[in-house]
Amino acid sequence: MSRLTNWLDERIGIRGIRETLLDRKIPKGVGWPYVLGSVSLFLFTLQVVTGILLAMNYSPSPEHAHSSVSYMMQKIPMGSVVRGLHHWGASFMVVAVTLHLLRTFFYGAYKYPRELTWITGIFIWLLVLGFGFTGYLLPWDQKAYWATMVGANIASQAPFLGPAIAKVLRGGEALGAVTLTRFYAFHVLLLPALTALLIGFHLFLVVRIGISAPPEKEDKNKP
Amino acid sequence: MEKNNPPPSLPDTDSRRNFLKQGIFIMGGLITAGIGVPAVTYFLAPLWQKEEEDWTEVGTVAELPVGEPFKIDFVQRKRDGWMTVEGRSSAWAVTVDGEQFTVFDPRCTHLGCPYRWDAEKKKFLCPCHNAVFSVTGEVLAGPPPRPLDRFPVKVAGGKLFIKPAQKKGEG
Numbered sequence: 135m136s137r138l139t140n141w142l143d144e145r146i147g148i149r150g151i152r153e154t155l156l157d158r159k160i161p162k163g164v165g166w167p168y169v170l171g172s173v174s175l176f177l178f179t180l181q182v183v184t185g186i187l188l189a190m191n192y193s194p195s196p197e198h199a200h201s202s203v204s205y206m207m208q209k210i211p212m213g214s215v216v217r218g219l220h221h222w223g224a225s226f227m228v229v230a231v232t233l234h235l236l237r238t239f240f241y242g243a244y245k246y247p248r249e250l251t252w253i254t255g256i257f258i259w260l261l262v263l264g265f266g267f268t269g270y271l272l273p274w275d276q277k278a279y280w281a282t283m284v285g286a287n288i289a290s291q292a293p294f295l296g297p298a299i300a301k302v303l304r305g306g307e308a309l310g311a312v313t314l315t316r317f318y319a320f321h322v323l324l325l326p327a328l329t330a331l332l333i334g335f336h337l338f339l340v341v342r343i344g345i346s347a348p349p350e351k352e353d354k355n356k357p
Numbered sequence: 358m359e360k361n362n363p364p365p366s367l368p369d370t371d372s373r374r375n376f377l378k379q380g381i382f383i384m385g386g387l388i389t390a391g392i393g394v395p396a397v398t399y400f401l402a403p404l405w406q407k408e409e410e411d412w413t414e415v416g417t418v419a420e421l422p423v424g425e426p427f428k429i430d431f432v433q434r435k436r437d438g439w440m441t442v443e444g445r446s447s448a449w450a451v452t453v454d455g456e457q458f459t460v461f462d463p464r465c466t467h468l469g470c471p472y473r474w475d476a477e478k479k480k481f482l483c484p485c486h487n488a489v490f491s492v493t494g495e496v497l498a499g500p501p502p503r504p505l506d507r508f509p510v511k512v513a514g515g516k517l518f519i520k521p522a523q524k525k526g527e528g
């Protein structure tokens with residue numbers, strides 16, 4: 135193992151990279167509230183892995199979507215486990231990312247110099263909600279259909295642009311085959327690409343700037 | 358702060374740092390296994406899924422000719438993932454007593470051409486590379502490496518059923 139490390143170290147300086155990434159200095163007093171970011175990252179990885187597997191057995195067409203899902207659940211070994219992980223992982227992800235956001239807000243961790251970390255984080259949170267909305271339609275059952283109907287109608291309530299937004303979301307006047315392929319493309323291509331980019335930048339900032347100390351009643355550390 | 362080396366008096370394994378390190382590796386390993394095992398099982402599913410071919414009814418025994426091989430055409434319902442597709446298929450069948458049937462895969466065992474029964478020569482002839490098979494499927498001439506393949510057959514309620522198997526590597 136250390137021979138491999140030496141080999142890599144000589145060429146790309148792996149020890150330095152590891153120290154920068156993992157042996158970062160962290161402020162005094164950090165505790166459990168600070169794990170939420172890592173939890174979110176773990177869940178994102180889980181969703182990517184299980185999502186890739188699900189896509190191998192899924193067909194985004196009104197004719198096949200539902201039966202391909204039930205085929206996967208009944209006929210593929212571990213199919214229900216993989217789908218269950220993705221299903222629950224999705225709910226947990228919304229919870230974890232939201233709690234992470236609230237933690238950052240209430241600890242005042244969004245302040246100078248971490249505004250960019252905060253802003254990218256907000257966009258990641260919005261993308262996670264987008265994942266939830268688009269992924270919900272894919273099983274193509276009654277719940278999925280009507281939930282998306284409601285979602286698209288909410289969008290159409292917005293003044294002026296609303297109807298246009300709903301039309302673009304649905305891919306037409308009515309919810310149907312095109313909506314399903316569009317949502318599938320959003321869910322497995324567009325959103326993952328954007329999210330991965332933003333997470334990369336977010337993590338770069340976390341490593342670069344470091345994380346904030348927990349707030350204190352009186353800031354004794356001030357010079 | 359420099360690196361946190363354990364005090365020299367303590368062996369390396371006793372340090373708190375090492376304990377935590379090991380704990381993290383063990384927990385990480387368990388989580389990875391917990392997700393990895395289902396994921397790999399799922400990914401490799403095609404390896405341990407067996408194709409269940411259903412018995413296909415191909416005719417009424419009483420109406421089938423005895424002695425001479427005959428071609429049977431039937432509609433085969435195949436499972437294709439979550440879909441059931443119907444396809445026209447055929448097979449060559451022969452019976453000597455009207456009770457025991459032999460049903461041959463209609464594809465030549467050489468390279469898969471459809472062969473036919475020549476009623477005058479009393480042999481199966483394959484047009485592609487001039488293979489000749491006997492009425493029992495033995496290779497009499499030509500390049501085929503083995504006798505004609507047979508489908509499982511059963512007779513139930515006066516009807517003839519076969520199980521047309523997909524050969525390996527064919528779609």
Ligand code: FES
Nearest residue numbers: 465467468483486
């Ligand atoms: S395919 Fe029948 S002889 Fe070659």
